[in-house]
Amino acid sequence: SQTIHQWPATLVQPVGSPLSLECTVEGTSNPNLYWYRQAAGRGLQLLFYSVGIGQISSEVPQNLSASRPQDRQFILSSKKLLLSDSGFYLCAWNRGGNTEAFFGQGTRLTVV
């Protein structure tokens, strides 16, 4: 069966510090990978998606970047965090096309 791992579960970082959140998927190959953010009072906003190694598409302009160094690994990064980067970050995968996506447990990021 397929599983998705996302870490850390919670993170408190000072403004201006770097960020690296990691997500890995097991039990499938060549998944589509996604990073979503849930800000307070808002829905799930798609930040980045990837259909293959090294292929990253950004949905919204922002202070963050994403990378996919391996088929089942997706990393969300920032060089300098802003207060507005606080939120609940979720990694997800699906098989592409019109299929359901499966989510990780999320990372609560608080920038102070």
Next chain:
Amino acid sequence: DQQVKQNSPSLSVQEGRISILNCDYTNSMFDYFLWYKKYPAEGPTFLISISSIKDKNEDGRFTVFLNKSAKHLSLHIVPSQPGDSAVYFCAASALYRGSQGNLIFGKGTKLSVKP
């Protein structure tokens, strides 16, 4: 501009009664719709989906209805149970040339089922 809208931020229902969660969309290219359930501090879990070629899909206590002409879908939970209390997200995707079928989510509706 929101393409998927859940206009009710919250809903309270008595245990055993029906819960009806609503969702509207604006993009006529959407052809696949999903409902997710989310508990605090956890990732959303997939509940049920429907393709635009259908107008109803049922799975146990959960039924999704799709009205394409009105660009509206709803999730019915019957009977509602206290364990159903969570935030429910509606999502939609479109698979056409140039699209990856990415899921676009609404803002969610918080359902409270009271014993």
